[in-house]
Amino acid sequence: xxxxxxxxxxxxxxxxxxxxxxxxxxxxxxxxxxxxxxxxxxxxxxxxxxxxxxxxxxxxxxxxxxxxxxxxxxxxxxxxxxxxxxxxxxxxxxxxxxxxxxxxxxxxxxxxxxxxxxxxxxxxxxxxxxxxxxxxxxxxxxxxxxxxxxxxxxxxx
Numbered sequence: 001x002x003x004x005x006x007x008x009x010x011x012x013x014x015x016x017x018x019x020x021x022x023x024x025x026x027x028x029x030x031x032x033x034x035x036x037x038x039x040x041x042x043x044x045x046x047x048x049x050x051x052x053x054x055x056x057x058x059x060x061x062x063x064x065x066x067x068x069x070x071x072x073x074x075x076x077x078x079x080x081x082x083x084x085x086x087x088x089x090x091x092x093x094x095x096x097x098x099x100x101x102x103x104x105x106x107x108x109x110x111x112x113x114x115x116x117x118x119x120x121x122x123x124x125x126x127x128x129x130x131x132x133x134x135x136x137x138x139x140x141x142x143x144x145x146x147x148x149x150x151x152x153x154x155x156x157x
Contacts, residue, residue, distance in 0.1 A: 007090045007143065007146060007150060008081070008090065008150075012081050012082060015081045016077075016081045019077065019080045019081065021073060021076050021077035022077060024073050025073060025074055028070045028073060029070065029140075032066040032069075032070050035059075035063050036063050036066075039056070039059035039130070040127075042056040042059045043059070043060065043123050043127060046123055047127075056123060056126075057112065060108060060112075060126045060129075061112070063105075063130075064105040064106075067102060067105050071098065071102055078091065078095075090143070091140075091143065094136065094140055094143060097132070097136045097139060100132050101129065101133050101136050104125065104129035108122060
């Protein structure tokens with residue numbers, strides 16, 4: 001597969017490979033994914049059975065903490081590699097969609113603390129946040145695949 005515009009320049013690739021933030025992202029991403037899967041199970045269990053609301057709620061808060069952590073460290077990674085904290089050309093649309101993901105999680109926390117939504121509605125909001133997260137994770141996985149293909153094309157040339 002031929003990729004027209006490289007995701008990384010040679011300089012950016014060197015920065016990516018040299019920074020500790022690449023390792024941090026490589027660790028946090030699968031941990032956050034696992035936390036999300038566990039939380040998804042707990043949220044669905046609550047919605048189906050009506051039990052363990054507190055456990056489901058704690059899991060959504062923990063998932064949101066991991067989201068904030070990966071967004072913070074990811075923006076530092078982007079600054080080191082691309083020179084800007086967010087919306088670098090190579091990851092512009094992923095970052096745009098990340099804003100939706102973080103907004104939905106933050107709205108969940110707001111209504112959890114401020115009230116105004118039923119327990120079930122909060123869990124449906126969490127599901128919407130998780131659906132957006134899975135789409136966004138797919139965007140990033142696709143970009144990682146494209147970067148690998150780009151690298152393989154460069155090595156073969």
